Amino acid sequence: MPSSPHTQSYAARIKHFTNPTAKLILETMERKKSNLAVSVDVTDPNDLLAIIDAVGPHTHVDIVENFSYSLIESLQGLAAKHDFLYFEDRKFADIGNTVALQYSSGVHKIASWSHLTNAHPVPGPSIIKGLSSVGLPLGRGLLLLAEMSTQGSLAVGAYTEEAVRMARQHRDFVIGFIAQRRMDGIGAEKEEDASEEDFLILTPGIGLESKGDNMGQQYRTPHEAVYVSGCDVIIVGRGIYGTDPKAVSTIAAKAERYMAEGWAAYLARTGQQ
Amino acid sequence: MPSSPHTQSYAARIKHFTNPTAKLILETMERKKSNLAVSVDVTDPNDLLAIIDAVGPHTHVDIVENFSYSLIESLQGLAAKHDFLYFEDRKFADIGNTVALQYSSGVHKIASWSHLTNAHPVPGPSIIKGLSSVGLPLGRGLLLLAEMSTQGSLAVGAYTEEAVRMARQHRDFVIGFIAQRRMDGIGAEKEEDASEEDFLILTPGIGLESKGDNMGQQYRTPHEAVYVSGCDVIIVGRGIYGTDPKAVSTIAAKAERYMAEGWAAYLARTGQQ
Numbered sequence: 377m378p379s380s381p382h383t384q385s386y387a388a389r390i391k392h393f394t395n396p397t398a399k400l401i402l403e404t405m406e407r408k409k410s411n412l413a414v415s416v417d418v419t420d421p422n423d424l425l426a427i428i429d430a431v432g433p434h435t436h437v438d439i440v441e442n443f444s445y446s447l448i449e450s451l452q453g454l455a456a457k458h459d460f461l462y463f464e465d466r467k468f469a470d471i472g473n474t475v476a477l478q479y480s481s482g483v484h485k486i487a488s489w490s491h492l493t494n495a496h497p498v499p500g501p502s503i504i505k506g507l508s509s510v511g512l513p514l515g516r517g518l519l520l521l522a523e524m525s526t527q528g529s530l531a532v533g534a535y536t537e538e539a540v541r542m543a544r545q546h547r548d549f550v551i552g553f554i555a556q557r558r559m560d561g562i563g564a565e566k567e568e569d570a571s572e573e574d575f576l577i578l579t580p581g582i583g584l585e586s587k588g589d590n591m592g593q594q595y596r597t598p599h600e601a602v603y604v605s606g607c608d609v610i611i612v613g614r615g616i617y618g619t620d621p622k623a624v625s626t627i628a629a630k631a632e633r634y635m636a637e638g639w640a641a642y643l644a645r646t647g648q649q
Numbered sequence: 650m651p652s653s654p655h656t657q658s659y660a661a662r663i664k665h666f667t668n669p670t671a672k673l674i675l676e677t678m679e680r681k682k683s684n685l686a687v688s689v690d691v692t693d694p695n696d697l698l699a700i701i702d703a704v705g706p707h708t709h710v711d712i713v714e715n716f717s718y719s720l721i722e723s724l725q726g727l728a729a730k731h732d733f734l735y736f737e738d739r740k741f742a743d744i745g746n747t748v749a750l751q752y753s754s755g756v757h758k759i760a761s762w763s764h765l766t767n768a769h770p771v772p773g774p775s776i777i778k779g780l781s782s783v784g785l786p787l788g789r790g791l792l793l794l795a796e797m798s799t800q801g802s803l804a805v806g807a808y809t810e811e812a813v814r815m816a817r818q819h820r821d822f823v824i825g826f827i828a829q830r831r832m833d834g835i836g837a838e839k840e841e842d843a844s845e846e847d848f849l850i851l852t853p854g855i856g857l858e859s860k861g862d863n864m865g866q867q868y869r870t871p872h873e874a875v876y877v878s879g880c881d882v883i884i885v886g887r888g889i890y891g892t893d894p895k896a897v898s899t900i901a902a903k904a905e906r907y908m909a910e911g912w913a914a915y916l917a918r919t920g921q922q
Contacts, residue, residue, distance in 0.1 A: 499802055535771075
């Protein structure tokens with residue numbers, strides 16, 4: 377009998393995916409011994425580059441001032457230098473035709489440089505169809521937001537179940553979820569065998585202590601998210617870059633600490649330590 | 650006993666709102682005898698300006714290539730020339746801290762020029778708090794997406810009810826909904842008196858014939874949306890600008906037809922004809 381996917385190593389799980397981005401993420405995590413995604417929400421492009429040079433992968437391009445394609449070229453240079461992937465946390469949430477344009481076009485041309493992006497399932501399956509028409513030929517991957525970490529989130533119950541059903545219908549492009557816990561088998565019909573199902577779970581709202589901010593965000597520790605809840609990647613934002621984007625050595629030290637805690641929780645979960 | 654708000658004229662409903670953008674929308678509709686919002690989803694800024702000069706108000710800036718602030722200055726000139734408002738259909742869908750940055754900053758600086766924008770309620774009330782912190786001091790208004798016009802939308806049932814409850818708690822900033830029908834009183838508690846409640850309903854998915862596209866969008870006619878379902882503003886996109894953004898006279902003629910049908914349905918609904 378196969379063990380539950382999240383008790384297996386990242387390397388062993390590569391074979392569960394056909395999508396090239398899913399394979400690349402699992403390979404990269406294994407090689408770098410890191411399951412940390414750093415979310416850099418700053419508005420100055422120089423701060424963005426400095427923080428990424430200090431730490432790693434993940435940002436919101438749509439809050440960067442003076443965005444230009446040369447910024448993307450700089451980001452691609454850093455990705456090669458530091459061996460990481462980009463996840464543009466764009467949270468697409470429109471109808472198929474519109475998201476296809478938003479993903480491919482405009483100032484940001486997200487599909488041309490971001491390995492991974494995400495979408496809310498609220499418009500229904502058309503949002504996957506629209507994004508997939510752009511991203512799949514480029515080998516990109518998509519996460520659906522099945523849950524959110526904010527107080528009063530409406531992504532619960534039947535909404536979450538329907539999100540997982542939509543993903544199950546589009547396994548070539550949808551490689552996992554933004555969620556708080558494992559989604560394997562959620563919302564599956566009685567006759568479906570979901571026992572070997574494997575979705576990557578990326579989880580936001582991570583802090584070194586459990587608590588919240590004044591805008592409804594709630595935090596869990598890396599251990600709670602990875603060991604207790606079975607999430608695969610921890611997403612950390614202000615917990616790493618704080619309020620001073622110029623404090624590069626402090627930021628690098630914090631990133632190291634989250635990386636170590638996230639990886640230790642993964643090793644414990646998979647019986648490797 | 651007061652009549653239901655949507656049977657009253659746009660002018661008579663101004664007094665139901667404190668938000669300056671809500672008042673401005675109602676005044677402008679009454680003055681221009683138009684309840685049409687034209688959604689212009691094109692990627693070339695010259696096409697965008699030509700179409701807007703031919704017809705009117707509403708677009709997705711994040712699919713426009715070579716976006717620059719001078720484009721916004723051109724758009725503001727057109728708004729003054731043609732007496733219309735901007736509704737950036739951004740569909741914000743992130744946590745409070747992030748949407749506040751997306752709304753105020755980045756290349757697009759939406760809050761600085763767009764009278765109205767919209768958000769998905771899925772993150773919970775924090776999304777309203779974040780957007781309101783930027784938009785309310787500028788007199789801007791927000792719509793929540795309570796329903797969507799796509800097949801398999803998850804914005805139904807308890808989700809829709811919760812969206813209306815969130816709006817009811819933030820009447821100073823949330824002036825209405827993207828929805829398919831009236832939302833007044835939806836999800837109200839038994840002890841709440843919602844009999845005089847008035848939300849503006851802007852509705853997408855409008856075509857001169859009822860049908861769908863190949864990406865899950867479903868269409869209703871202006872009469873169905875305004876007269877039968879009580880919506881206040883019809884949002885029309887490809888139905889007006891079609892596949893050739895350079896066919897300006899055809900586009901203007903189509904806009905005229907939607908405007909006439911939408912206004913006739915409103916007059917019939919309010920007993921003015």
